[in-house]
Amino acid sequence: MDNKISGKVTSRLTLYHSILCEYIEDGIELISSPQIASRLGIDDSQVRKDFGLLKNVGRCRVGYNVKELKDKIEKTLGFAHQKDAFIIGAGHLGLALAKYDNFSSYGLNIIALFDNDPYKVDMHINNKQIFHITKLPNLVHRLNVDIAILTVPKNQAQKVADFLVASDIKYIWNFTPAVLRVPDNIKVWNENLIASFLQFACKDIE
Amino acid sequence: MDNKISGKVTSRLTLYHSILCEYIEDGIELISSPQIASRLGIDDSQVRKDFGLLKNVGRCRVGYNVKELKDKIEKTLGFAHQKDAFIIGAGHLGLALAKYDNFSSYGLNIIALFDNDPYKVDMHINNKQIFHITKLPNLVHRLNVDIAILTVPKNQAQKVADFLVASDIKYIWNFTPAVLRVPDNIKVWNENLIASFLQFACKDIE
Structure with missing residues (x-):
């Protein structure tokens, strides 16, 4: 782009x-x-x-x-440059993003989801498998994926981010409201839903 | 603001x-x-x-x-100005937003959810009730809510938006990828997730 x-x-x-x-x-x-x-x-x-x-x-x-x-x-x-990503956290938001077909037409391929809930592991959503989070380091390397979309609860966000970094994830699209601490070589993109609401609501609504 | x-x-x-x-x-x-x-x-x-x-x-x-x-x-x-909103669509995204506690601390109160699925109606999520979509016009007026957060599937988005407008909703925070047709007096704020991804991915990832 x-x-x-x-x-x-x-x-x-x-x-x-x-x-x-x-x-x-x-x-x-x-x-x-x-x-x-x-x-x-x-x-x-x-x-x-x-x-x-x-x-x-x-x-x-x-x-x-x-x-x-x-x-x-x-x-x-730059839609032509396809990029692969994992979703970390198979809660409502993670599942919603996995089902969001629109992403792939813009060059973003969700390859798989990860969660720590044994009841969710091995389920499929929109043809994407949910793996146990412990499988992440192996799959990062095998599938050469370095983008993670983080959708875990706020109180687990930092712990999981540390694990992503240790697993060689390089880019984190952070949907949690937590402000993550990461090393300098890791890029974090904060998806700040509340900031867009404030812009919308406070400019337009008296 | x-x-x-x-x-x-x-x-x-x-x-x-x-x-x-x-x-x-x-x-x-x-x-x-x-x-x-x-x-x-x-x-x-x-x-x-x-x-x-x-x-x-x-x-x-x-x-x-x-x-x-x-x-x-x-x-x-402008956090002090509390604003009330309904979530339209109790799918994964709607439920994720209803559970997103962070909103209320920024002045956005999710009052209730609406869906057309009879199995979801009367369920509660994060203390918010799911109503059948036909109850919307009545509750818009009774509770004086004019903001709708739209999280229905893309192929239903326009039909539902028409119903929101007919029900006197004035502001639509649109999480669907559909580009809505609405009268001039209705404000639509498109939550364009793919645009933020493109900015993130294409500027930072070679």
Whole structure:
């Protein structure tokens, strides 16, 4: 992905992409920037500005070619680079993410889940097996996976993060509200749901 | 919340807040900006700059007063304004959010859940009742709730969103990957998990 593209633009590009996929399903070949803008409740000029960041996007008088635009967005956001990840914690959130089919179309492959509950081990969810957490170090190396999506309860988060690091996980997408302590060479991405709520709620709701 | 505070700053302020809560639990009264910065793997100057946005934050030679700093963050982010919300869809994601205790400490009260599955109706999760979706219009008015957190499957998202609008819901926090069509007076906040992954994965992982 082009590093100059900000988080807000990335977010809008993925929404445009969803709309383009709908158009393709419906067999529609052309789309205009006002059509996209009105679906998202944003300004037409914003959509055109974002498209200006995509390389060589052609536009004819009546609009953009839907398939070409979709391809350009995929190339710009780097969907083509497939990445494998494990989900750590097969609770409600872990299972929800494992069932979230949308991830794979954006290049994120959930390979398996891990939990410490013996009743969950060997179950399958969305064709992905749940393994006992003790199998993690072995599978990290055998399957060459270095991304973990952490969905355990807050009070277990640090202990499990330490185990992930010891198992050679390099990237942690942290869905827990805990602020993890990790060595400098480990990257943590905090999925801060409450921060997005605060932005939403406090700006828009009086 | 101060509208001049960006999404990234909001996100960092909530992380600082989590660290401050830990310090209070541990009975520690003072904290320095390098201590916070090192926990989050960010630059000390960034932390000080963010604190500069809070009004009247005092700092003595050895650091900040933990309780005072926590209060200032809460005031700035508007935690004090409690907001009530319903979760629509009692699947894994809806249940995960209902169990996410952290929300209430940030002013978001999940009042109840709604689903169309008769087997789930009248169950309780984290002391919150699951109602049949047909009860929604009545409870929106009786309990004066206008925020819905949408966690239904993608292929039902639009139909359910139409029902939310007809039931007088004004704000939809959309966790589905669907791009919803709603009237202009309804605010939709798309929780775009895949966009955050793309930012994380494509910037940091070669």
